Amino acid sequence: MTTSTSLIYLIALPLAGAAILLLGGRRTNKWGHLLGTAMSASSFGVGLYQLMLMLDRPTEQRPITQKLFEWIHVGDFQVDAGLLLDQLSICFVLLITGVGTLIHIYSISYMSEDKDRRRFFAYLNLFIAAMLLLVLGDSYLSLYVGWEGVGLASYLLIGFWNQKPAYATASKKAFVMNRVGDMGLSFAIMIAFATMGTVSFVGVQEQVNNTSEAALTAMGIMLLVAAAGKSAQFPLQAWLGDAMAGPTPVSALIHAATMVTAGVYLITRSNFVFDAAPTAQLVVVIVGAITLMFGAVIGTAKDDIKKALAASTMSQIGYMTLAAGLGPVGYAFAIMHLLTHGFFKAGMFLGAGSVMHGMNDEVNMRKYGALRKFMPITFVTFGLGYLAILGVPPFAGFYSKDLIIETAFDAGGAKGIILGITTLIGASITAFYMTRVMILTFTGTKRWDDDAHPHESPWLMWLPMAILAIGSVSSGYLLSRGDALENWLHPLFNHSDEYQKHLIEPIVVSAMALTMVSIGVAIAYFKYARREVPSVAPEDVSIFTKVARQDLMQDRFNEAVFMRPGQALTTTLVAADEAVVDGAVRGVGQVAMGSGSALRGLQNGYVRSYAAMILVGAIALIGAIWVVVQ
């Protein structure tokens, strides 16, 4: 494999930015945001340059590596800290740095009133560096470092306004739930080390054939747990909604476009493991299908615009996970949906931020309405993202989502039918809740309070939105034209040679998808556009709505199943600790003290009594010797 010496700059530039801004303190306040943006942009530049170089090389020489240093060297076991840039990583590098740079630019204006803007940019740069390490690491261990790094950055940014206790709690919740997933990743690494003796991607791929299927299945399930934690997949999904406590650019970058897709990256990167472990693959598909419905249902009931979008993110990542679980045919489609989703969801989050910016940070959509006239640019860019997520041709989602639905049907048999119908219903619900967001926010009559003065955002904010909107429109077509992305990623995946015929013609699938989407849009239209929308959420709603409003009881479930038994266990352990361990320790002390105070009476300070004691002792000793000798 070709080696390179310049990959490190991709990570080093934003990392240096973060270091300068964090260590420089207040001195860097004036130009901190510019430095942060410049670092992210130059990293994007390096990424583009690497793409040019990669395009010039023949296919088999495209992946390049860079060895940084010898990390762990114990006996036969050796791990080098190394970077690997191949066709898969470059997609992520460009997405992370590209969308990241746009969001840096957006944040300059969005955060301009915040006195901690420099710290915000420092964290953003830290996130970019960690995320790049995640996708560039050449072993599970390097990936793990980046994985923890993005978890830290996410924690810091969700709790960026930690003066509000609810926000600080949200960041803790995200951190703890991610920790559960991280346990899965560390178990997967341990399994790889124990059964294969290596943790590098190349090494594991070589060893897959010599490893038992049971070990691979265990490793696959553990990788899935990790992916579920990071990507907010069932059953570790509950943190994403609360993560919206962070500033909106963070929601766009970390909790929509990049970090939450790390789980999909992990599954795709470990394709050799999953290809050899069909059971694990099936579990991936099931988790994806459950999450895509779960997120979609929650999305229908949320009045908070950011939480509705977060539920939608969860659902769309469910699509990606499902595709990634469908084996070699699905990986490329998962990545394609990931890229297009990166564009349109980031764009819509920035649009939501723009609306909030103009509405005194109000997030309740029932207090919006008729904003189209006041925020035309936001309306247009958000609308393009809306058309993209719906999958209306020729927007981006049409290409990526239809491919996933096709692949789901192609799985064949009952599995294919169940998955296909699930993805179709998911698409319909997606259309419903996104139309609801559009109608509540931009059309109808005004429902906001008199002190709100909605206005269009400054150009620093709408320019990134416009660029992302262009991506929402064109990326699907560009990536799927002549199967561009599929061919690009082809060498990485283990394809079976025979040509797979579609079970259902793509055109039929598209027609079905569009029909379902139209039904969803129509229901939303009749429910929200043709009727007056109350500005306070009605209470007399069906049980289903009530449950959906509470995130389908996910928190209650976690509290009942994990939190309360956990608390009971810790209470018991504390009691046991106090009674047994502390009791033993204190008992020893009390025995010593008691016997001490009893014996203290002998130390009365009178020389004569000491002398008497010596005398008695001597007599006793002599008596004892006498008895023994006799």
Place this chain on the structure above:
Amino acid sequence: MDASNYLYISALLFTIGAVGVVVRRNAIVVFMCIELMLNAANLSFVTFSRINGNLDGQVMAFFTMVVAACEVVVGLAIIVTIYRSRRSASVDDASLLKR
């Protein structure tokens, strides 16, 4: 004369000394009783030397005398000092160390 009579006297002297140490309060008297016990031990040493027909016991008696002389010097100095500071030679008064 039977040598064991000396041993009886030695035991008697030692007992008188030991009882004196335990029951008397005056430091000087206690001190004299200690001397009595030392000398009882000396008498035993010398008697055993005589019984066994060698000089080991005599040598040990000399050592005891040297130690007793030193002890008298130090002990009397302490008793005089205590008497000067406390106006009392009672050993029961000098009980501050228990606190």
